[in-house]
Amino acid sequence: MxxxxxxxxxxxxxxxxxxxxxxxxxxxxxxxxxxxxxxxxxxxxxxxxxxxxxxxxxxxxxxxRPDLKRGSFSEQEERIIIDAHRVLGNRWAQIAKQMPGRTDNEVKNFWNSCIKKKLISQGLDPNTHNPIIPASDAKYNHDGRLSSSIDGSSSSTVPTSYLYQNPNLLWTDHLQEQYPTGTQASIEKYENPIISSFSHHSYPSELDIIIQNCKKWDTVGGTSESSTTAEAVKVEYISLEPEPEEESREVQTGKRSCTALKYNGQQTSMDASSFGSCNLLDFDFVESTVLVPCEMDYHLKANSMDQLAWHRE
DNA sequence: AATGAGGTCAACCGCCTAGTA
DNA sequence: ATACTAGGCGGTTGACCTCAT
CATH class of the missing domain: 1.10.10.60 (Homeodomain-like)
Known part of the structure; x- marks a missing residue:
């Protein structure tokens, strides 16, 4: 009343x-x-x-507001909320912007009344999205972070599918498929590899993307050396922020992609001509990627906001 | 039928920030 | 530089609903 x-x-x-x-x-x-x-x-x-x-x-x-969606959340919307929350935390207004017709209040209520409990029942900490591990089983690195072995040999109760989870990376099923536990590659610190490959753009340092897809192609190089192989990784993502407006470019929002490359033994420039046989690649941002030999075990990782590199484990 | 526990969600509170005088 | 105001946001509250006892 x-x-x-x-x-x-x-x-x-x-x-x-x-x-x-x-x-x-x-x-x-x-x-x-x-x-x-x-x-x-x-x-x-x-x-x-x-x-x-x-x-x-x-x-x-x-x-x-006439454009409100109303009604219960779909499974897809629930997934978006969980993924976005993993990156953004309790920034409900930011999360709600990914879901037309939904309000921050609605998302917040849904999180607090449903998703939170669901995650807990799945053994996940709703704040960190990491597995809740009994203190006696937990192993921590020197920096205080939960240990997650790259070779997947962890003997703890952590489900293998969570081993690569980084609070800053949205590790989708497709990424998991491309880089299952025990393989040599992982992507860490999601925002740097992606943003850093846009060398000609000024991006905010905030966590502002959701990785949707990650595809890998082998042997797509066009050199005459038969032993040479190349591996390209294309990452599709949704930007949570509109791209800064520039005089020469239109503002782009929504789905974007970029390409990174591992190239066997060749520290050469990457350009579209060497991948003429692969029309799936998006070469808009190719010029800024870093090439490294691929016979070693590497992590796609960023040294800084300006530099993308493959790091040997 | 009455009651209490637990869940849901609309609305409020208080803080922060940007804009302006 | 400071004070003030409006708007935006996340945290919290409490009315209402459902369900079990």
Missing amino acids: PIEMGHNCCSKQKVKRGLWSPEEDEKLMNHIHNYGHGSWSSIPTIAGLERCGKSCRLRWINYL
């Missing part, structure tokens, strides 16, 4: 609080439909509502 009392966020002496009545909803809807919301703080007076501007804004955003 609405309570009348003073409110400290606006100048009105008396504002209603609590649930909105259908009449109030209608007043707000009509006002915004006719005039737009403009200044939220002035809406209550103009629209004849005994509410504060903040309350009007919240009601509109969370309930009255």
Whole structure:
């Protein structure tokens, strides 16, 4: 039941609080439909509502907006939330931006009431997304992080599918398929390899992408040496931030991709001509990738925001 | 039918930031 | 440089609902 009392966020002496009545909803809807919301703080007076501007804004955003989806979350949406939360943490507004028609409040409520419990029941810490391991079984590195052996030989109770999980990397099923436990490659610190390959772009250092797909091709090189092999990795991802606008480029949002390369024994420049036989590759960002011999065991890793490199284990 | 526990979710609170005077 | 204001955000609350006893 609405309570009348003073409110400290606006100048009105008396504002209603609590649930909105259908009449109030209608007043707000009509006002915004006719005039737009403009200044939220002035809406209550103009629209004849005994509410504060903040309350009007919240009601509109969370309930009255015509583009809201409503209804329960799909499995796909749940997956997006979990993946995004692994990268973004409790940044509900950022997470909600990945899901048209959903509000931050809705996502937050769904997380707190459902997903959190589901993760816990699966033995995962909802904050870190890492397995919850009994203290007696946990092994930690010198830096205090949970140990996750690259060779998959860990004898702890950690399920193998989690061994490569990095809180900063969205390790999708497809990535897992390409780099299963025990193989030589892994991608760490997701944002650096990707962002650093956009050498001509200025990207924020924030965690701002979700890896969707990672494909690998072998022997796609076009040199005359029969023993030469090359391996290309194309990573598709969704940017959580619009690409900074530049004079020469249109703003791009949504799905993007970049390509990294391992090339056997050849420290040569990577260019599109050497991969003429592979039309699946996206060469937009090829020029900034780093080439390394591939007979050793490497991790795709970033030294810094500016440098992509393959590191030997 | 009554009651209490637990879950859901709309709404509020308080803090932070950006813009402006 | 400072004060003030509006808007945005995450954390929290509490009314309401469902279900088990």
